[in-house]
Amino acid sequence: MSKKLNRREFIKISSLGLGGAALGCSLFDPFDLMGKAKGFAGPSIEKFPTYCEICFWKCAAWAVKKDAEPWKIEGNENDPLCNGRLCPRGTGGIGAYLDDERLKVPLIRTAERGKQTFREASWDEALNYIAKKMEDIKQKHGPECFALFSHGTGGIFFKNLLRAYGSDNVTAPSYAQCRGPREDAYYFTFGEIIGSPPNTDIKNTDCLVLIGSHIGENMHNTQVQEFAELIQRGGTIISVDPRFSVAASKAKYWLPIKPATDLALLLAWINVIIEEKLYDKDYIERYAHGFEELKAEVKDYTPEWAYPITTISPDLIRKTAREMGKAAPRVIIHPGRHVTWYGDDTQRVRAGAILNALLGSWGRKGGFFFPAKKKVPKYPIPKFPKPAMTWWDLNPDKYPLASEILAQGLCDATVPSIDRKCAIKGWFVYGVNIPMSIPNFPKTLEGIQNLELLVAIDTMPSEITGWADVVLPECTYLERYDDLRISQGRIPTVALRAPVFKPRWQSKPGSWIAKELAKKLGLEKYFPWKNMEEYLDYRLKKIGSSLKEMKKIGVKKFNWNQPLYGLDGEDFEFNTDTGKIELSSTVLAASGFDPVPKYTHHEEPAEGYYRLLYGRAPMHTFGRTTNNPILVQLMSENEVWINADVAKEWGIENGQYIKLENQDGVISNKIKAKVTERIRRDCVYMVHGFGHRSKMMKRSYLKGADDNQLITKVLEDPIMGGTGMRGNFVTFKVEEA
């Protein structure tokens, strides 16, 4: 199962000439020098292949035990997603396993929802309870009245279960609360989505333009590695950010833009690129549709027009546009990831996509590569029943171009309404802490109180588990098999996650939970594999590997014979209606939206109020890691960044606890003020994921403030339903903290 070497075996191998560099690379640590000095044998070191679950990047790694005890996690040298180096979250991932405040046993609610009063139950009892309720809902309302909120690798087994049961109402907040506008905007423009990890060729670029992306505080692994290489190479970084982020501090140009005006800057850049003929004429002529419409549409979006809107000088707008033109096609207007900001997000991201098109960077070296991805056959299962109805049918006129079901849409559909045939009656919530990740929880709560069944599957007693009828403790990624990691990148890779430890307490893998539930529901034919070993071995053998091989190597690279770059004059058909890059979008036009982005003005804060901005810290993944006993030692609470002049006006000292009140009178938990020159006067900033209200997580309970609680105003994207979250304004409650 594991690669285990004791000291004697190590010496034997060393004597065969395999020691030194080969073994010294990262994995084996058989000599404890203190022990050796005293004449003791070294500790026994075992390593197990996994891939990280702390964020979606899913770096392949080795979990290492010393004398059978948990020790450390190191990146897998052969994984191009990490190059043997994990980020702080991944390195601290062992804390997820060690956390003694995890969910330990199945729980069944005993008092009204939200009181967090539960009794412990056996797995059999808990699953029987769920199965009975699911049968009831199927009988009374139809199986389509059941929804799944899913985040994380194990969610796939619950999707399988829900589809087998008869519902397609599956959602993930990663769409409408995060990257949705990006994927749709790039799809409308190039006929392809960006995907994860993104196909940005930072490794080879000469100019990287970041629109609010704070790479470095945002630790998506090889993206940061390539960003650091770019710094070393002396490449141009242009950072557009109201805050002097770490990335801004590394940039040649920092554009401290007025928040909510990024689209004006992007349109002005497009104007300059066209007016000064900095665009790639051959590329546009051959591959693009709608250049003349675009040119006419942006004619008036001059840098002088953008200046009073953005506060960025015309000079700087032209200078930075020329830098991009000079670097083209080795230039990236970074598409971002969390882009649901102001409700016109699809159009804003599309403006960046159009800029990339003009500069000829899509499909070109130093721009965006065509990602490679291994096709891995699925384990065969019977065809799912066709649901009588899905969320799409409940909302025939809204968000015509949404490509996934909206998480907040399913929350809304749970609130009973006479206009609707089916209100959602049952929820599975897998790894999604809804109160802290989907805005307007008080509204969602109306729906929750109407549910006949809410099952939360999680590793931690997160806030949503407090509202559940049944709480199922999943074991962490270090205690389970999961489906394969099949990542896109410059070469195709497949990675294995195998259990490092036995599940603690009574926790179980999601794959096991879903299959056992399927049995109780008579749906076992949809889970035909004997166990995960058999499931994984089946899939791996289809691609010329095996579970046995993958346990030794952890990650496997595959050949790829398609080019990563092209578009240098050869014929190419894009996956759009016109077969070309759509500078003017036929799909948007057909649905009644602007085919070329137009600037939309957004509300500004009233006197004494400041726009609430939020972002990430490098050692945390939102609220999912803020109780991790290792990572909490690096950052245990968030701070609110306040411009030094503003703080002076309010008499706020650096390090002082204050509270924030938003435009709707919602008051935050107390939060430490970070008084700094590094942010504009008209906004404040905090790291998302703090201010937990679940008392069962003692390290994070009421530590810092929860931005999501203050996001009561949502600016919904009419194109795809993204929840714009940066239209909220806060003022300071200095005395009350």
Add this chain to the structure above:
Amino acid sequence: MARYAMVIDTKKCVGCGDCVVACKTENQTPEGFHRDWIAQQTHGAFPDLTLEIRSERCNHCENPPCVPVCPTGASHIDEYSNITLVHHDKCIGCKACIAACPYDARYVHPDGYVDKCTFCIHRVKQGKKPACVSVCPTHCMYFGDLEDPTSDASRLLKSRKWKVIAPAAGTKPQVYYLI
């Protein structure tokens, strides 16, 4: 005899703290105590700003003030490597070294002895880099022997501008920051 040094490129460092986490797990430091940490310094006023980020630790000074003040000889310079180390079993936890260190690089381990960065000498002896250097996603940290002119550390100190922390203390730190 080697003269080990660490050279850290502040231009590349993003202050993610991975060095801190890797040290914590590699060396199993107790909860709440760290052998290394991140320092950030902002200069200027909005919008004319600079930010310097440094991964800091024991400077393994050529002239370490913590060594002569140690009453038991626990705090010492390792002959093999020129690294400043502490014999845990000789340490009586008197904290004289903590008072003498201008860098606040030492702490009293809950087990009673003084602990601090060892440059991961246990790894170095196996031909590996210290845990913090090996993990750094930005590759901003370099570890090497300054007696060897071909080492990355030696070459970088020749080709780049650098500084050490609190040079006026006269300690001759062996952790260098490229600026």
